[in-house]
Amino acid sequence: MEKRYLEIDEWKIVEEGWDPANHMKSESIFSIGNGRMGQRANFEETYSGNTLQGSYVAGVYYPDKTKVGWWKNGYPEYFAKVLNSVNWIGINISVDGEQLDLNACAVSNFRRELDMQHGLLSRSFDVKFTNGKTLRIDSKRFLSLVRDEVGAIAYSFTPVNFEGAVVVTPYLDFDVENHDANWEEKFWDSVEERVAAQKGTVTAKTKKLDFQVSAAMRFEVAEGDQHITLYPNTDQREKFVSNTVELRVEQGKTYTIYKYAGITSSMNYKTKDLALAADTLASEAMRDGFDALYEEHANAWLEKWSTSDIIIDGDPAAQQAIRFNIFHLFQTFTGVDPRLNIGPKGFTGEKYGGSTYWDTEAYCLPFYLSTTDQSVARNLLIYRYNHLQKAIENAEKLGFTNGAALYPMVTMNGEECHNEWEITFEEIHRNGAIAYGIFNYVRHTLDRDYLHEYGFEVLLAISRFWAQRVNWSEARGKYVMLGVTGPNEYENNVNNNFYTNKMATWTMAYTLEVIDELKENHPDAYAKLVEKTHFDEETETKEWHEIIANIAIPFDDKQQVYLQQDGFLDKDLRPASSLAVEERPINQHWSWDRILRSCFIKQADVLQGLYFFEHQYDKATIRRNFDFYEPMTVHESSLSPCVHVILASRIGYGEKAYELYLRTARLDLDDYNREVHEGLHITSMAGTWMSVVQGFGGMKIIKEKLVFEPLLPEGWKALHFMLRWRGAVLKVNVTHSTLKVENVSDVEAEFHYGPHVHRVAANGEIKLELTK
């Protein structure tokens, strides 16, 4: 962990004092977004120091030519990059010909603040130019949660010790770079620039795929609340427009540039309408004004918090962290558009490209299921449904037939982007997570219609994949699954990974259940699906039954634990605690072969399976496997601690649970992995939420029933979280001795605690004493 430089505050992230060494981290941490767009906390004004410029438009990407050492048949031709897009925030400020540049000028009283409750980024500082002239700067900006193609900035400056001229240049710049471009290319070509007094638009298109994005700006300047009449000089060049205004300023007075941007993409408009639409948005925003825009935006945030907030009583650092995580999850994905998904870095960086990993189903879905309208989770599922044909084509490339689907490891549009054989072709458990997502959605919402409308086709295609992916081992008299990479990516190309085999047979079993349900309740719909999918029910389901009954499940009789894969016990088994500090993280110090042949585990693998299928395993089994695997786990994935927190809570390992929770909760705020400058770990933030709600809060679904089994960390006085459950909204309050469930909706709900079932009436409340 880096030295903490941010202040602890329950609702805010605060950076006091200017240290350029922290700036790129803060650019990530203070990012703003509204699900449609995102913006790193880059400065409005010129900055000549180290920076990662990032302005992202959801769904717009670049298929950068794949870079590999040695090409292997089947590799994808491209890797979809999250695209740095138009710089819409830019406002250059100069005094006597010198640019305001925090890397060049003297800075004091610097403060940066992210108000998570209202979604506002603000910044203030004093800046002294070479000639001694000093400005006080105060800037605020947000990306509207209500008008999700609008951004607004109020950039104020006050001459502290002079009067005279200040030159301001608001601009739009599309001549931007992607840090991670494989061949050092720029990805955008100019389409059109237009500029006039106090406004301008730039439109650009991607060099491949012809995505178009337009940005429009409008701006005005006021002294206090007095509007100033401007006579700007306009400028334009390829991919760039600006206005330059020389303002005559008086000492001690405050001048504010209000800049409004409309940003539209060809995801949502015809290209011919794009620039006009952007300009209309900017123009309407300016008409309504910064304060009104902000008010509607802040209210929308308060509304989000009202059904999603978590309160941790007694641990301000944890309180700040959990809100930070919830805040960024909502900034990344609001669920209104089923074409969008949750990238590992959201809108906070370029790393990992793509938008969708198995993180979505395995880690993010529970968060959205519990905190938002069920349409949001449904849209996440429909995203995969819409990619089914591409997943089938992807499987065909790998030799599969008969409508078998392999969903991609990383994708933007359903096509595979990853290019390491051991992941791309072998980390196939991702397919299982997508099936599990359907199961999890249906048991949480009881939206059973989803199954015949969408779910069955996906489940069938995945089951078909599994059925073809195993083979019969004559020698062993079992079905085996050879050559896979499990969730623990510190093993590659292994045979009979417990987790993958489990996911495979579980998918088939669940699909069989769904078939029975459809035949019973929706026979007509089912008949149509059978025809559409050329489903030979008798033959195919017979094969599934055989595989389910005869799959190889590696198990050690002596220790009574599931084995991560064939041959796991041949390893030199030793605890991660035996590793020297200077060898950790091992992925930065060991060569890959050494990692692979070691016993050390990157993230939950067998335990991931036990977490998903907790309803199938008793506590003794969970404990034995936890005791065997967790000590060998190095948790070098940000997705690792959460599952362990939950299982540890379940088996009463409170101290262990809290220790692991600390590794996930403030991962980015405290920059544990020294990589936060590249962006935030968005999807693992959902894992942190799971740690709190499913771990300490003890929320779980067992046989379609809601169950609480809380275990509060010792230092916490109380935990309060919200839960949407089949139409009801529950406020759950856990202390060391009580469990209170308040139903703040008009829908009755029921939950289990211990052996008892409890009904909470609409707008009712139940308070229980916890058994020890």
Add this chain to the structure above:
Amino acid sequence: MEKRYLEIDEWKIVEEGWDPANHMKSESIFSIGNGRMGQRANFEETYSGNTLQGSYVAGVYYPDKTKVGWWKNGYPEYFAKVLNSVNWIGINISVDGEQLDLNACAVSNFRRELDMQHGLLSRSFDVKFTNGKTLRIDSKRFLSLVRDEVGAIAYSFTPVNFEGAVVVTPYLDFDVENHDANWEEKFWDSVEERVAAQKGTVTAKTKKLDFQVSAAMRFEVAEGDQHITLYPNTDQREKFVSNTVELRVEQGKTYTIYKYAGITSSMNYKTKDLALAADTLASEAMRDGFDALYEEHANAWLEKWSTSDIIIDGDPAAQQAIRFNIFHLFQTFTGVDPRLNIGPKGFTGEKYGGSTYWDTEAYCLPFYLSTTDQSVARNLLIYRYNHLQKAIENAEKLGFTNGAALYPMVTMNGEECHNEWEITFEEIHRNGAIAYGIFNYVRHTLDRDYLHEYGFEVLLAISRFWAQRVNWSEARGKYVMLGVTGPNEYENNVNNNFYTNKMATWTMAYTLEVIDELKENHPDAYAKLVEKTHFDEETETKEWHEIIANIAIPFDDKQQVYLQQDGFLDKDLRPASSLAVEERPINQHWSWDRILRSCFIKQADVLQGLYFFEHQYDKATIRRNFDFYEPMTVHESSLSPCVHVILASRIGYGEKAYELYLRTARLDLDDYNREVHEGLHITSMAGTWMSVVQGFGGMKIIKEKLVFEPLLPEGWKALHFMLRWRGAVLKVNVTHSTLKVENVSDVEAEFHYGPHVHRVAANGEIKLELTK
């Protein structure tokens, strides 16, 4: 196999008729080289069609920045590229302002010929310019085997139907590209250009590592044997010099440009002397003249053939092929310089980079041992000795200690260049081949001094590596070796690969033998070595003994075969013959995961072990394993068929042996894999030699004794090959009924046939009837 376009001739490769589609193939096939330099059969004159320009100087390479999709700790920073170097052959010809260009002019009577007996490339054709003027061209060139920094060209033209002006421009051009540059850079920077009438030099250096190469040219022009006085215009620019001469020519007369090049590199000269040395070489070459140079060169080739030729009576295509292979092996490596080695493409292309793979010890060493002075093989071994320190450092990067060495997979200077984890870090059996090379050299030559002078240190370092690379499996009660890639690269990251485990324990056992021998015969030298290597004999050898005694060797009791690796029998076992034709080669049609989990074998793996250690296995064992593995082998490495030819011959599978031989013998001449345009498969040519001599000729070494066990293909009347054996030179002649061994040296030799030992007196001869 492509349609054969080359004529069958026992000593020549002949291409009749001009088809541009064949040109790049011919550029590879007709390459010339002398161990110090190589030159693809590019045209002297301008050629605007598809071409791979290639002019290579041994030992000079470029460390191109590694290109990988996802960086893994331990990857090398660079990949050493074989460097396309100065174009020294260039002679532009123009008539009335039009360039002679076979891609633009009308061509007839084209013939290209490579005289393998004398090492001469020649080419003739008629070329008609747009204006109807026709030239007859006749060009010859060679790289002198005697003066290995000299190339000579005699380029003749005869005006067929006109008199007037022909403009000729001999030049040197260092402004060249590497086709395989990762970032599309040029690798050479100019150092100096000088030009004067009838001569010029260019010197360039590599952008990294500062290799320098100078090329000098001298030229003159004659009409018949009449020297023509020239008044050339000189030209120079960066990395380029030329002379341009306008010749007044008469119809029907023949004009010849004699161009001599001297090419020197900083491998062999101080940089300040480089250009002068090159010019001196060119000047001396011109002084001696083309005919004299050629005579000494051709005689040197005849001398080489006198102890290496193979005669196949009754199969002209096989006859041509085996000479083609021997010819290119000698063009690639002559053994005079222990800093040089045998790249997979020799001097015929860029592909695979590097100069040295395990091919050298496993496939090439036997050829050089049998056909050249033993100093040549010794130099190949010393090459590795000289890289020992780097191999130790390489192992340290992977976490090994105490002087353990891991030799690189691909190298120029001892540093690892390969960048795929499953190869770089896991294909560690290469280490065993290097130990085996020492064993093979010593048993062939009885040069036991090599062991204390060089061999022991290498053996010790490799044994130390193996001892650290295994681990004790508590569950199995055996030492295991996890996470390796065997010779069959269609399996990655497997456990207990039979071949690798065998090589490991064999290395330790052989090192123990060598220790005993050194202690007995060279106790003082041994004591010094112990000190130098900090060898704790007692502890370390005790550990080796334990590992040897307790290594896991996967074996199937039921079928009594060694298993390629743990779990091999879990695969869907089926013969390669069950693959659809359109799926082959599978590496071009299947995704990598499918290849990995299939049973299909790229090249000999278990069988490679049985080949190396034939003296330890009985014929029934070889037959059982051959019967089990060969049917699953797809032979998609050029190194695969040879080992199978040898084993098939040994177990009496004559038809199978010949079928497989056909796949290796004319691999390049008939372009089986449709890739000969990229260069020739130099190292597998040595495998072809092994197929003939060790397979059909039945030559083997069992317990340090020379044994013949021939099995001639049915269609062959007789096979004649040469063999250097412990100072003797043997001519071996095999027919279907006789074995004749003629000793053409002054050293007595002995060999075994069946149960009997036979002594062949100096200059004597023994002829035996073969038992059926």
